[in-house]
Amino acid sequence: GNSVTQMEGPVTLSEEAFLTINCTYTATGYPSLFWYVQYPGEGLQLLLKATKADDKGSNKGFEATYRKETTSFHLEKGSVQVSDSAVYFCALSDRGGNNRLAFGKGNQVVVIP
Amino acid sequence: DVKVTQSSRYLVKRTGEKVFLECVQDMDHENMFWYRQDPGLGLRLIYFSYDVKMKEKGDIPEGYSVSREKKERFSLILESASTNQTSMYLCASSLTAGDETQYFGPGTRLLVL
Numbered sequence: 001g002n003s004v005t006q007m008e009g010p011v012t013l014s015e016e017a018f019l020t021i022n023c024t025y026t027a028t029g030y031p032s033l034f035w036y037v038q039y040p041g042e043g044l045q046l047l048l049k050a051t052k053a054d055d056k057g058s059n060k061g062f063e064a065t066y067r068k069e070t071t072s073f074h075l076e077k078g079s080v081q082v083s084d085s086a087v088y089f090c091a092l093s094d095r096g097g098n099n100r101l102a103f104g105k106g107n108q109v110v111v112i113p
Numbered sequence: 114d115v116k117v118t119q120s121s122r123y124l125v126k127r128t129g130e131k132v133f134l135e136c137v138q139d140m141d142h143e144n145m146f147w148y149r150q151d152p153g154l155g156l157r158l159i160y161f162s163y164d165v166k167m168k169e170k171g172d173i174p175e176g177y178s179v180s181r182e183k184k185e186r187f188s189l190i191l192e193s194a195s196t197n198q199t200s201m202y203l204c205a206s207s208l209t210a211g212d213e214t215q216y217f218g219p220g221t222r223l224l225v226l
Contacts, residue, residue, distance in 0.1 A: 032213050043117075043203055043217035044156075089155065093213040099144055100171075101215055105155035 002027045004090050006104035014112050015082055021075040021107050023064075023090035031092040033057075033066050033073040034101070038087040047075075047088070085111045116140070117218035119204050125224045132191040134221050136204030142216075143209040145187035147171075147179065150201040150220070162187055163209065194225045 007022040025033065032051045036044040048057030053068035064075045073090060090104040120135035136145065146161040148171075158171030160179040168179050176198060180188045187206075191198055201222050205215040 034214070036217075043219045044205075045217070046214050049214065099207045099209065099213045099215070100146075100158065100161065101213075103156045105153065 002031065002092055002094050002102045004092055004102050004104040006090050006107055010108035010110060012110045012112065013080060016079045017111075019075070019077045019080045019084070019109065021088055021090075021109070023073045023075065023104060025071050025073065025090075025092050025102075027071075027092055027094070029094075031094060033064070034091040034093070035062070035064055035073070035075050036089040036091060036103075038089065038106070040086070044089060080109075080111045082111050082113055085109060117204060117206055117216050119202075119218040119221050121221050122219060123222050123224075125226065126191075126194050127226055128195060130191075130194050130225075132194050132223070132225075134189040134191075134202055134204075134223070136187045136189070136206075136218055137185055138187075138204075138206040138216070139185065140206065140216070141184065142206035143184075144207045144215075145181065146205040146207075146215065147177075147187065147189045148203045148205065149173070150203055156203065159189065194223075196225050199223060199225045 003026045005024050034049045035047040037047045038044045048059040050057040050066035056065045062077045087106045089106045091101045117138045147159045148156045157173050162168045162181040178190045201220050203220045204218040207215045
């Protein structure tokens with residue numbers, strides 16, 4: 001079945017550092033790919049998405065490119081701020097199943113001033 | 114702006130009580146979802162509904178039931194709450210065709226004593 005794998009463990013970095021969170025997936029067909037963000041005490045919000053191979057999603061300085069050849073959708077930001085501290089989830093949709101999403105386990109990101 | 118609301122942010126119940134969690138969306142979405150979120154396990158789908166009075170089991174339906182009598186409202190029911198159902202519960206909604214994005218509510222943190 002469809003699945004998403006995110007790198008293990010929290011990520012701690014200093015303000016203005018470069019952030020990368022890895023996401024790889026297993027899927028049949030051509031899923032859409034998503035990054036969601038969860039700020040403390042809140043629900044999930046869509047951060048960005050890509051619907052086909054080589055598409056780049058971007059929002060709030062974050063970017064991710066849909067790489068079919070490596071089945072990856074890594075999230076990057078060039079200069080993080082303290083306000084980017086949150087949990088980040090990678091997800092894919094199976095399209096044929098009422099838009100069910102398969103989520104990765106999430107990565108806690110802590111940005112230190 | 115899509116709005117998904119959940120009836121309570123925090124809830125404390127006793128073992129054996131019947132618990133109702135309510136979710137309402139205002140975007141005329143066909144699909145609605147209930148997830149639970151636990152540390153280290155990410156989001157797991159409990160049930161989803163793709164139309165009024167229609168429901169399908171997700172990955173962890175045991176101990177839960179759902180009700181969808183109106184398109185905008187999706188209820189999660191714990192028939193007899195147990196301590197292992199202490200968790201964060203997240204509701205989401207989405208369209209069936211076109212945009213596959215799921216929109217989330219703020220979550221209900223349930224503690225079962």
